[in-house]
Amino acid sequence: MSVITYRxxxxxxxxxxMHRDENVFLLGEEIGVFEGSYKITEGLLKEFxxxxxxxxxxxxxxxxxxxxxxxxxxxxxxxxxxxxxFSLIAIDQIINHAAKIYGMFGGQxxxxxxxxxxxGGGQQLGATHSQNIELFYSFIPGLKVLAPSTPAEAASMLRxxxxxxxxxxxxxxxxxxxxxxxxxxxxxxxxxIGRAAVTREGTDITLIGYSRMAMVAGQVAEKLAAxxxxxEVVDLRSLRPLDxxxxxxxxxxTGCAVVAEDxxxxxxxxxxxxxxxxxxxxxxxxxxxxxxxxxxxxxxxAKPLETAALPSIDSITTAVKETLSAVGRRVG
Amino acid sequence: xxxxxxPRLSDTMEEGVISSWVKKVGDKVAPGDVLVEIExxxxxxxxxxxxxxxxxxxxxxxxxxxxxxxxIGVIGDSPDAVPDESGSGDAAPAQxxxxxxxxxxxxxxxxxxxxxxxxxxAPRPRSSPLARRLAREYGLNLDDIEGSGPxxxxxxxxxxxxxxxQSASAPAQQEAPREQPKAPAxxxxxxxxxxxGRDSEEVPVNNVRKVIARRLLQSKQExxxxxxxxxxxxxxxxxxxxxxxxxxxxxxxxxxxxxxxVKAVATTLRRHPAVNSSWVDDRLLRHGRINVxxxxxxxxxxxVPVLHDTDKTPLSEISTKTKELAAKARDGKLKPQExxxxxFSVSNLGMFGVDSFAAVINPPEAAILAVGAMKQExxxxxxxxxxxxxxxxxxxxxxxxxDGAVGAAFLKDLAETLEEPMRIIL
Numbered sequence: 001m002s003v004i005t006y007r008x009x010x011x012x013x014x015x016x017x018m019h020r021d022e023n024v025f026l027l028g029e030e031i032g033v034f035e036g037s038y039k040i041t042e043g044l045l046k047e048f049x050x051x052x053x054x055x056x057x058x059x060x061x062x063x064x065x066x067x068x069x070x071x072x073x074x075x076x077x078x079x080x081x082x083x084x085x086f087s088l089i090a091i092d093q094i095i096n097h098a099a100k101i102y103g104m105f106g107g108q109x110x111x112x113x114x115x116x117x118x119x120g121g122g123q124q125l126g127a128t129h130s131q132n133i134e135l136f137y138s139f140i141p142g143l144k145v146l147a148p149s150t151p152a153e154a155a156s157m158l159r160x161x162x163x164x165x166x167x168x169x170x171x172x173x174x175x176x177x178x179x180x181x182x183x184x185x186x187x188x189x190x191x192x193i194g195r196a197a198v199t200r201e202g203t204d205i206t207l208i209g210y211s212r213m214a215m216v217a218g219q220v221a222e223k224l225a226a227x228x229x230x231x232e233v234v235d236l237r238s239l240r241p242l243d244x245x246x247x248x249x250x251x252x253x254t255g256c257a258v259v260a261e262d263x264x265x266x267x268x269x270x271x272x273x274x275x276x277x278x279x280x281x282x283x284x285x286x287x288x289x290x291x292x293x294x295x296x297x298x299x300x301x302a303k304p305l306e307t308a309a310l311p312s313i314d315s316i317t318t319a320v321k322e323t324l325s326a327v328g329r330r331v332g
Numbered sequence: 333x334x335x336x337x338x339p340r341l342s343d344t345m346e347e348g349v350i351s352s353w354v355k356k357v358g359d360k361v362a363p364g365d366v367l368v369e370i371e372x373x374x375x376x377x378x379x380x381x382x383x384x385x386x387x388x389x390x391x392x393x394x395x396x397x398x399x400x401x402x403x404i405g406v407i408g409d410s411p412d413a414v415p416d417e418s419g420s421g422d423a424a425p426a427q428x429x430x431x432x433x434x435x436x437x438x439x440x441x442x443x444x445x446x447x448x449x450x451x452x453x454a455p456r457p458r459s460s461p462l463a464r465r466l467a468r469e470y471g472l473n474l475d476d477i478e479g480s481g482p483x484x485x486x487x488x489x490x491x492x493x494x495x496x497x498q499s500a501s502a503p504a505q506q507e508a509p510r511e512q513p514k515a516p517a518x519x520x521x522x523x524x525x526x527x528x529g530r531d532s533e534e535v536p537v538n539n540v541r542k543v544i545a546r547r548l549l550q551s552k553q554e555x556x557x558x559x560x561x562x563x564x565x566x567x568x569x570x571x572x573x574x575x576x577x578x579x580x581x582x583x584x585x586x587x588x589x590x591x592x593x594v595k596a597v598a599t600t601l602r603r604h605p606a607v608n609s610s611w612v613d614d615r616l617l618r619h620g621r622i623n624v625x626x627x628x629x630x631x632x633x634x635x636v637p638v639l640h641d642t643d644k645t646p647l648s649e650i651s652t653k654t655k656e657l658a659a660k661a662r663d664g665k666l667k668p669q670e671x672x673x674x675x676f677s678v679s680n681l682g683m684f685g686v687d688s689f690a691a692v693i694n695p696p697e698a699a700i701l702a703v704g705a706m707k708q709e710x711x712x713x714x715x716x717x718x719x720x721x722x723x724x725x726x727x728x729x730x731x732x733x734x735d736g737a738v739g740a741a742f743l744k745d746l747a748e749t750l751e752e753p754m755r756i757i758l
Binding site for chain 2: 182255282283284285287326327328329
């Protein structure tokens, strides 16, 4: 067991997968010579050469389209889009081609590709570079959307994504790259796509998050445990397919839930979770489902405003306590 | 073998009381035979068999209340046919599981719908879905529980506290599983005395009382009433009544002042169709038929039998029909169709010496006429003060359907008709 960063877990997994399967190759902006804007591909050009680590022009629609073509012909491309904001240039390729080809052409060819891309705010990158628009892809049948929150999950889920025969949008987060966690040495585990995880068991309330918010949810649970509050944390891990069973089972146990999301509240992922809860656990709900999300503004650049716009340990803690108070738990 | 269900005998009925069983267990039954008398929210009605056979089971005993659709009895092919127990439980269909064994009598009386709110339409208490489910499982009535959540919402903690209290008072139930109680726990015996410092006791309430409470609350909450008062000179009316009754002496029919007023209302309504209307769900309905209801006080409460096509009914028939309906009302034998379809009501408290009063509209009707006592008043006639018999009328009107001037014109015409009584029958 070694403690490594989320970034390291991704890099180790890419490297191991490239060794395991010669059809796996990487392409994207600045991933070769510059070794990646966030250094996920550090050292890989030197090790695998230009044929398997391809620097592309600044042309997302073009290189995502090229990856789709390669996948259709049997390769397993792993595309890096520098941030999820730039995927908007390639959204037609992703939604109208990658997601549709298998179904529209009678299953003649699948599209076994991965698009790795980080979302997240909090880095003072401004409104256009700080968005959490994974919802756009989670909405689309034909795509799979994974959002790991720990180094170990990042490794096992990236393995699953690369080995899966369908196009996978693999959501990373700028706020997670430097976080550390235990990863078993020589781990070869492959995550099951479409499974959420109860990452902390509790009895008083269910707190649901994914990606960075799953990590923050764990911190909130830790803090509240010191006050005698037992929070169950559900990490969604997979936004499509969505594991409604795990969510519903947890809420049936605790009777109330808070959803934490880095995206905007209106029409956001949390809205889907809340709807799923009332469908699956209506008779078990003791209080309305609360959502804590980003403020309904384009992300401000100024640091105090950016901090205020994002959900935080404090704002989630408040929502949890208010919900507990609504079900008769008088908490400080 | 077929089951007999509690029928829906009126639009507002939600549950019925088995008033009495006419057929005994083992009796032969033919289609059209009266099986049982059922008390609904409005009346006691006879319920007939639809098929031939023998009554082999009375699932609900006399005096018990069950919701519509509950099995009340079983008809079999032979007098000693054994009813299939699994399918003929006395539970309402809404109840999730039939009791595994015969339950004690007290428990059968528990209202199966108690946890989901009172059946008579009163607003149900604010409660979380979880609290409602647990209340159902514990057999608790939400009306008896105080909520501690936001705005008094009843939450799980409140139900569990109430269940704990209940099991403490019923030690035999302490073994009941906490999460998934299978059978509803017996309800606490109804409180006979309230310790409210006023020496109160709870009076059992019948269905008629519940309907009165609901309908009149709805009326006062939803119908914007306005009131028009007018006192009529009743001298001519008095003389007219005496003359009419003299002519009818041989027939045994005796016309009352109320009969004259009811007929006058019908005649006047024909000239004022706008008043013969209803405001229903944002729509204005103008009624072609004129059906005047007459409020009758009976032991069970207030009922309003309806004289259909009052405007086309001769005065003598109005009189006999009203007496007949009032007698049926007192015996609780009015049929639902004899109490529905009204377009206007008349309420008369003159016999109690009431000068005048404002009546509550009987929805969806648009107006009600309150009639006071006939009495001698000092009035000014041609500059002289003279003693005259007068009657005070007060019209309550639904302003959504009828405006002030329209109501006033109706009342004016009605008053003039009563003061020139020949117009009543023209």
